[in-house]
Every structure is written in C-alpha cells, then in structure tokens.
Amino acid sequence: MVVWATWATSVGSNFKGKDKSEKGRISPSTNPLQSNRESRKAVVFMETFDAIRTVLAVRRFKDTPIPEPIVRQIVEAGRLTASGGNSQPWHFIVVRDKETLRRLGQLARTGPYIPQAPLAIVVAMDHSPLANSDGSRAIQDMILAAWSQGVGSNWVGYNNLPEVNPLLGIPEEVSVLAILPFGYPAEAVGKGQKKRKPLGEVAYNERWGEPFA
Numbered sequence: 001m002v003v004w005a006t007w008a009t010s011v012g013s014n015f016k017g018k019d020k021s022e023k024g025r026i027s028p029s030t031n032p033l034q035s036n037r038e039s040r041k042a043v044v045f046m047e048t049f050d051a052i053r054t055v056l057a058v059r060r061f062k063d064t065p066i067p068e069p070i071v072r073q074i075v076e077a078g079r080l081t082a083s084g085g086n087s088q089p090w091h092f093i094v095v096r097d098k099e100t101l102r103r104l105g106q107l108a109r110t111g112p113y114i115p116q117a118p119l120a121i122v123v124a125m126d127h128s129p130l131a132n133s134d135g136s137r138a139i140q141d142m143i144l145a146a147w148s149q150g151v152g153s154n155w156v157g158y159n160n161l162p163e164v165n166p167l168l169g170i171p172e173e174v175s176v177l178a179i180l181p182f183g184y185p186a187e188a189v190g191k192g193q194k195k196r197k198p199l200g201e202v203a204y205n206e207r208w209g210e211p212f213a
C-alpha cells in the first residue's frame with residue numbers, strides 16, 4: 001500500500017484519467033483495503049499492471065534532473081533482473097554528461113532526441129547465447145521502474161551502435177544493445193491508450209487459433 005500511495009502521488013502529474021483522478025483519493029490512513037492482507041496484495045498487483053498498461057515510448061523530455069535515489073533505483077532494477085543461468089551478462093553505463101549525451105544522440109540514428117534527456121543508460125552486453133533476451137528483460141525492468149516514479153524513457157537502437165564503444169571506452173567484444181534516455185516527459189503522456197492488436201488476434205485458448213477473448 002505504501003508503495004502504491006507513493007506511486008500515485010509521484011506519477012499523478014504525468015497521467016490523465018484513472019490515475020490522476022485517484023491521486024490523493026486513497027491515503028494510507030483511510031484506505032479500507034489496508035485492513036485486509038489479501039486486498040493489499042491486489043493493490044500492489046494493480047500498481048504493477050497499471051505501470052505496464054500506461055507506459056509509452058517517451059521521446060520528449062523536460063530538462064529537470066532525475067533525483068539520485070531514482071537513478072539508483074532504475075539501475076538496481078536492471079541489476080536485479082533474472083538472466084539465463086544467472087549469467088548477468090550486462091553492463092549499465094549511466095551517462096549524465098551533456099556533451100556525452102549530445103554525442104550519443106548523434107551516433108544513434110533512431111534516437112536524435114537523446115540529448116534532451118538528463119540521463120541515458122547504455123546497456124552493453126557480454127557475448128552470451130542469451131544476451132539479447134537477458135538484456136531486453138533488464139531494459140524492460142528499468143523502463144518500468146522509471147515509469148513507476150513518473151520518469152519516461154524509450155529504447156533506442158538494437159545491437160547496431162558499435163560507434164558508442166570508443167566513446168564510452170567499452171571493450172570491442174562487448175556489444176551495445178541499446179541506449180535508454182530517461183527524463184520527465186515534456187508533455188502529459190500515458191492515457192493507457194496503446195496501439196496494439198486486440199487480444200483475440202494474439203492470444204489463444206489451449207490451442208493455436210482457439211480464441212482466448
């Protein structure tokens with residue numbers, strides 16, 4: 001519950017609809033769910049699902065710096081991610097230097113907006129058979145951890161950024177999987193409206209082709 005209340009307060013200004021209307025409505029002292037352990041679990045689940053439901057690619061950022069504890073939490077989310085055989089084949093390079101951010105924006109053809117962000121995390125992977133899966137999972141954890149604090153982000157590049165290695169002193173044999181710019185969104189985002197295929201098109205019941213929904 002405490003987790004949810006913190007999230008609702010910090011993210012409220014970036015969200016429209018349900019989340020904003022609920023901001024401040026449930027307080028730790030008055031929420032009736034507090035009295036029931038099972039219900040508390042349900043609230044925590046909703047927090048996770050709501051983050052998944054509302055997160056969107058953010059490509060315009062405010063200049064506002066991200067507080068250090070939040071930066072730490074984002075990196076921790078990456079570090080704590082599970083990997084195949086627990087191999088942890090990742091390296092997270094935290095970049096806040098304006099000139100380096102500018103260079104990253106030049107090098108990443110699909111991320112010219114990177115220099116707008118006050119922070120970028122470069123995700124570099126050791127050679128390992130599951131590197132892309134492990135790295136992708138860590139990236140998603142970092143994006144969701146950030147979003148749960150109101151910090152927007154996006155994924156830039158896909159193992160196609162060798163020019164970043166010399167810029168950051170990354171050894172040649174380590175591959176830059178992605179650059180993640182992080183920052184407070186420049187405009188309100190997250191109405192929970194995503195352009196996605198309907199569930200009936202992608203999910204099946206028991207057997208391929210049997211509609212799930």
Ligand SMILES: Cc1cc2nc3c(=O)[nH]c(=O)nc-3n(C[C@H](O)[C@H](O)[C@H](O)COP(=O)(O)O)c2cc1C
Nearest residue numbers: 055056057058059110111154155156157158194195
């Ligand atoms: C593996 C992967 C690579 C991506 N690469 C880029 C990229 O290089 N540049 C970019 O601006 N967005 C990139 N994106 C963001 C997607 O374009 C975006 O998430 C998608 O269009 C859905 O939009 P939404 O997240 O706002 O719902 C990437 C996303 C993923 C998952």
